[in-house]
Amino acid sequence: MRWFLDNWTDIRGLAWRHLWLSIVPVVLGFVLAVPIGYVAHRWRLGGSALVSIASVVYTIPSLPLLVILPSLLGTTFLDPTNVIVVLTIYAVAVMVRSAADGFGSVSEAVVDAARASGYSAWQRAVQVELPLAGPVLLAGVRVVSVSTVSLATISPLIGVSNLGSLFTDGFQRSFATEIVIGIVCVVVLALLLDLLWVLLGRVAMPWLSVRGAR
Amino acid sequence: MIEYRSVAKTFPGGAEAVRDFSLVLPSRTTTVLVGSSGCGKTTLLRMVNRMVDPSRGQVLIDDVDVATRNPVELRRSIGYVMQHAGLLPHRTVVDNVATPLRLGGVARREARTRALEALERVGLDPVLARRYPTQLSGGQQQRVGVARGLVADPNILLMDEPFGAVDPIVRAELQHELVRLQHDLGKTIVFVTHDIEEAFLLGDQVVILKKGGEVAQVGSPAEILASPADDFVRSFVGLDRGRRTLRIEEVDGRQVVVDADGRATGVLA
Numbered sequence: 001m002r003w004f005l006d007n008w009t010d011i012r013g014l015a016w017r018h019l020w021l022s023i024v025p026v027v028l029g030f031v032l033a034v035p036i037g038y039v040a041h042r043w044r045l046g047g048s049a050l051v052s053i054a055s056v057v058y059t060i061p062s063l064p065l066l067v068i069l070p071s072l073l074g075t076t077f078l079d080p081t082n083v084i085v086v087l088t089i090y091a092v093a094v095m096v097r098s099a100a101d102g103f104g105s106v107s108e109a110v111v112d113a114a115r116a117s118g119y120s121a122w123q124r125a126v127q128v129e130l131p132l133a134g135p136v137l138l139a140g141v142r143v144v145s146v147s148t149v150s151l152a153t154i155s156p157l158i159g160v161s162n163l164g165s166l167f168t169d170g171f172q173r174s175f176a177t178e179i180v181i182g183i184v185c186v187v188v189l190a191l192l193l194d195l196l197w198v199l200l201g202r203v204a205m206p207w208l209s210v211r212g213a214r
Numbered sequence: 215m216i217e218y219r220s221v222a223k224t225f226p227g228g229a230e231a232v233r234d235f236s237l238v239l240p241s242r243t244t245t246v247l248v249g250s251s252g253c254g255k256t257t258l259l260r261m262v263n264r265m266v267d268p269s270r271g272q273v274l275i276d277d278v279d280v281a282t283r284n285p286v287e288l289r290r291s292i293g294y295v296m297q298h299a300g301l302l303p304h305r306t307v308v309d310n311v312a313t314p315l316r317l318g319g320v321a322r323r324e325a326r327t328r329a330l331e332a333l334e335r336v337g338l339d340p341v342l343a344r345r346y347p348t349q350l351s352g353g354q355q356q357r358v359g360v361a362r363g364l365v366a367d368p369n370i371l372l373m374d375e376p377f378g379a380v381d382p383i384v385r386a387e388l389q390h391e392l393v394r395l396q397h398d399l400g401k402t403i404v405f406v407t408h409d410i411e412e413a414f415l416l417g418d419q420v421v422i423l424k425k426g427g428e429v430a431q432v433g434s435p436a437e438i439l440a441s442p443a444d445d446f447v448r449s450f451v452g453l454d455r456g457r458r459t460l461r462i463e464e465v466d467g468r469q470v471v472v473d474a475d476g477r478a479t480g481v482l483a
Contacts, residue, residue, distance in 0.1 A: 113300030116265055117362070118290030118317045131304045207304045207346045 003177050011166070011185060018162035018189060022149045024084050026193075029091025029148075030141055036092070037099020038125060047100065054096035062086060062151065066158050078159040087151060091144045098140025102133030135208065138201040142194055149190040153182075163189065215241045216262060216370065216402065221271035223257050223427075231257040232268075232427030239419065241369075244396060244403040248413040249423030249430075255406045258427060259372050262404060263292045275370070290318050293363030293371040293401075297378045299355040301347040307358050308333070308343040314366040332361040337391060353384035360392070364399070373405045377412070389415055410451050422447055 004011065036054070040047040069075070069082045106129050114128045153164030166182030169175075202209060216239040223232040232254040239245040247255040260266040261273045264285040273280045280288060293314075301310045311329035316322070333343055336357045347355055356376060363371050377385045389412060396403060396416075407413055413420045414435040422430040422438070424446065431443040439458065442448040452458050456474025462482065463470050469482040 109296075109298065109300060110302060112265075113294075113296060114302065116260075116263065116289060116294040116296065116300070117313055118286055120286045123317070128302060128304075134304075205304070207348075210346050210349055 004181050011163075011181070014161060014163050014165055015185060015189060018149070018152060018164070018186070019193070021080065021083055021087070021152045021155060021160070021162055022145070022189075022193065025087035025091045025148055026141060026145050028084075028088045029095050029144060030137075032088070033092045033095035033099045033140075034130070034137070036096045037101075038103055038129070040096060040100040041103035051097050051100050054093045058090055058093035062090070062154060063157065065089070066154070080155075080160045082158065083152065083155040083160050087148050090151060091148055094144050094147070095137075095140045098136055098143070099133070102136030102140065103129055105136050106132040131205065134201070134205045138197060138205075141197050145193050145197055146190045149186060149193060153186060215239065215274075215276055216245075216404065217274040217277075218258070218261075219272045219274065221258070221261065221268045221273060221427075223254070223261070223266060224269045230426060235271075235427045235429065237421060237429070237432065239402065239404060241402050242400040243418040244405055244416055245419040245421060246405045246407060246413040246417035247421050247423060248407055248410055248417075250408055253423040253425055254427035255408075255423055256374055259374055259404055259406045262370065262372055263289045263294060265289070290314060290366070291368055291370075293366070293368040295356075295359045295363040295371065295373045295376040297375045299347070299352075299359035299376075301355055301358055301362075303347055305346075306343065307338075307345055307347065307350065310347065310358060311362045311365050313362060318366060329361070329365055332365040333358070335364065335395070336361045351384075352380045353388065356380055356384075356388060357391075360388075360395075364395070364401075369402055371401045371403045373403060375407055376405075378407070378409075385412075392416060414451075422450055 033054075036050065040050040043050070065086050066082055069085060070077050070079065073081065073085065075081050110132065111124065111129065114124045119128060152162060153167060155162055156165040156168045163182055163185050166178050166185065170178030170182060218235050218237045221232060221235045222230075224230045235254075235258060237245075247258060249255050257266055261268055262275070262280065264280055264283070267281065301307075302313070305313070308326060308329045311332050312320075312322075312325040315325035315328060320328070330340060330343060333340065338354065338357050338361065342350060342354065347358065350358065356379075359376060363373070377388045380388065393416065403416075405413075405416055410422075417435060419432065420435055420438060421432050424430050430450070431438055431447045438447065438451060439453070442451060442453055445454075448454050459474045460471050460479065461474075463472050470478050471480045471482060472478050
């Protein structure tokens with residue numbers, strides 16, 4: 001605890017960096033996965049293949065990917081962009097499935113009613129199917145958010161510091177306290193971020209929390 | 215006026231819903247398509263706003279083939295009320311009703327105002343306007359569905375078993391409400407049901423359908439009762455069970471109408 005207080009300023013800096021390195025991939029992953037998931041849901045033949053491909057991407061080991069990426073992107077080796085891109089790739093890989101499931105969870109009768117009311121295909125997707133897929137999409141975001149916060153801890157290995165630095169540093173100095181505090185900080189950060197998504201979900205989907213719903 | 219010209223529909227996979235159907239539906243009247251499930255009545259209804267395109271033949275509205283119209287534009291010009299109301303669960307009641315107006319490009323404020331008027335017209339408390347559909351009873355949801363169908367003041371209103379999922383008392387209420395509305399508004403209504411009582415109550419023209427959209431008989435309720443085309447119709451409308459075979463008995467100097475079993479159903483005025 002003492003060590004924690006003594007190093008509070010440093011840890012806070014690392015936590016902010018960690019938060020930043022996690023939120024950007026989750027948001028980017030969401031933005032990319034939703035249209036892919038929608039296509040997978042609508043496109044009967046190729047849909048399940050698309051979801052499978054996304055899942056396979058998730059099995060690519062992260063370290064080699066982090067090492068190859070700078071040469072593919074033309075970024076420098078220590079650029080945080082590398083970490084963000086890798087984490088985004090994993091976020092998309094996981095979220096495509098939940099997006100496809102989310103769109104699949106929307107009642108056909110409601111989609112049919114929207115069509116009969118004169119929604120165009122595009123309006124229907126954005127104004128009807130997307131919000132109604134919301135609960136499942138939110139569940140997907142929460143899973144990805146937690147796993148991204150945890151996965152981000154590898155970034156100090158390629159020179160991008162964040163809360164994971166507490167692990168590498170503690171390990172090199174054989175200083176267990178630092179590692180334990182690192183773990184606690186990562187867990188707390190993951191929980192806070194999760195809370196953020198839940199609150200955003202409440203605001204974005206008011207119809208789910210109405211009183212007297214039958 | 216809506217006209218079906220030798221319309222047929224075979225769905226992908228080979229199911230033949232309608233074989234060869236022709237009919238004229240006069241403007242400002244209610245035509246009820248009635249039949250058991252699988253008679254193609256919903257398929258026929260959905261051809262009017264191109265939710266289903268016929269495999270053969272044409273559907274015309276005021277002599278224009280609907281196949282030449284843009285489906286989205288066409289649907290916006292036609293009211294549609296479906297079973298279970300088909301409301302959007304993530305929109306409030308007033309927003310649901312305003313949907314056809316908003317899609318037609320009406321400004322938000324004006325759409326709201328007109329939606330509230332429509333809710334009033336179908337007898338809904340304005341307090342409900344801010345609620346979500348799940349907070350309403352089945353009957354209330356169905357009224358919202360009717361309000362949504364009418365809000366843009368379309369000439370044509372398509373109703374697909376709109377009162378099928380509510381209890382009998384509410385159903386009777388909604389049916390009478392529709393009769394009143396139709397008396398005031400004079401829409402061209404196409405109404406689908408499997409309930410012959412509902413068909414006779416609401417229909418100016420009643421179309422009794424057999425399997426595959428085959429017409430058993432077309433006529434006003436009175437014409438169908440007076441001269442049923444065949445045994446199928448006789449049985450479908452209940453003429454074979456005595457319920458509709460009424461006679462008059464003299465009781466205490468008044469003429470009482472009784473059915474074949476002698477149960478009183480009313481008095482002559």
